Amino acid sequence: MAISRQVIEHIAELARVEINNEKELEKMAAEIDKIIAYFDKLKELDTSGIEAMEYLEADGCGDENTLRNDEVGKSYDREDLLCRQEEKEPGFFIVPRIVE
């Protein structure tokens, strides 16, 4: 099933992927088509009577819930969290101006 141009553009926008020209769009469409074709292949398997499984645990492989107690631990030093950012002051993560 060939994927439509609009779907590609929509997905690209959702994923914030820039498509610069027609050639890029065609290339991407072809690649995504291949991926979808792969899933179509998987669909050929007869899975009737088998329940969908999203997690191993849900399938009985783990029976304990993975939870954490509500106990405060040490947070990180701000300097460490910001160490990859050039500007350390005044202690914020800095991004290009965002206004929704």
Add this chain to the structure above:
Amino acid sequence: MILGKEGLDGRTNDFKGKIMVTGGKTKDTGGDVKNPGGDLKDLGGNTGDYEAVIGLEVHAELSTKTKIFCSCTTEFGGLPNTHCCPVCTGMPGVLPVLNSRVVEYAIRAGLAANCSVSLFTKQDRKNYFYPDIPKGYQISQYDLPVCKNGYIEIDPGNGERENETGKKKIRIQRIHIEEDAGKLLHSEDGTCSFIDYNRAGVPLIEIVTEPDISSAGEARVFLEKLRSMLLYVGVSDCKMEEGSLRCDVNISVKPRGRTELGERVEIKNLNSFRAVYRAIEVEIARQESIIRAGGTISRETRRWDDTRGESIQMRSKEDVHDYRYFPEPDIPPLTIKEDFVERIKASLPELPWERKDRYIQEYGLPEYDAEIITSSRELADFFEEAAVKAAGKGVNIKMVSNWVIRELMRLLNDRNASVEDAKFPAGHLVKLLKIVDEGTINIPTAKKVFEEIFDTGKDPEHIVKEKGLEVLNDEEFLRGIVEKVIGDNPSSVSDYKKGKEKALGFLMGQVMKETRGKADPQVARRLLLEELK
């Protein structure tokens, strides 16, 4: 929906001048209707050609010690990005682990709201790009919320309209858990935005109602009830000023009696119950005027501007978010055991509405008084402690409730204090009322004594003794004062004898002045009349 985009509460405002705080979308895309001010009427009632259909989405921050997926503190305030770690700042390679108390608190709230608890529940990813969420997705719940199908009963008569009687069920569609977002601030020069992730990962429950609300008044009553319930069960501190309780509203308007719903509009950024009330009134009027003019309502998201008293379009139907929910692969699903739910159920306190009914039946309180007293668990605890003592001492319980509602609440307001900080035991109030009952002090004196009890925590009997506040009803002593007053004011005496009733008031005033307000007014008046004969 996206949370907390507006860094408006100044929490991270610790370097003033450099940063300008702005709201969401600044571009006005038109279609706004100015607040028509005084022309508004409540259209949600049983009058008018149109009726409103309203649903609420309420976010409450849970009062756990730590965040939902990491052990950073949830404490409010703190320097920017100091309550953070790689998990809540979305660093690659980290593994979030769900806080068990979050699950417990969500179930607690759900049970109090008559919900059924899902014994199998999971987390889902809600994908969107906005840097208040560091990962590019929010971990939330999609198709298997922790709780669903509940209700809270409200008494619409408590709202604005008095023409409705009886209770109304507001159904709760679902309660799910999710993580809060960080806060964005924008630089004044408009080049960049600053992010504080202290709030990112603070646990939230989102409570979604069915569209069962039909007016601004009902919405407010529902929210008050919900807030009081959350406080009673102790899962959230519900401080709206700190953003721990927030609300979005969905409204549509349709011709009265028509069954199919109109297109709905979502309103965000409502930071107080008053804002919710006003925004609903304004939105109903806006939609009604569009329909009346032959227009149609289109699905959109609007942002409430409380200062201007109007809403501004944020998103139209065309650019509605596509969140592409899918099961969160980092967090295994949760199996909730029935005995866990039963244990939570057994630990629930008496809920505000249950307590209110009991006060009406057990203590004979008027509904209004019972409503006020039970609106806060601490106030109700105080009242109840006093009521039990009052019953033992033969003090009228209605009097106790009057003093709690009038004097105690007045002082709490005045001193900006809360009942939990009260310096005195409830028994002091009962002792005071007993002294009043016995006629040892009069009401105005009692009010002053109560103020002192409130401020110092001293025993009322000590205050009365220490200050010599006992009512003077010693007839011999008072007769002496009366004779002196009559001797000192011959002109008033002759005025009275000529029939001027006013002169008696003046003479009484002189007696009170001589005794510094302590004379028993009945005795003083009788003696004065006798001496004037």
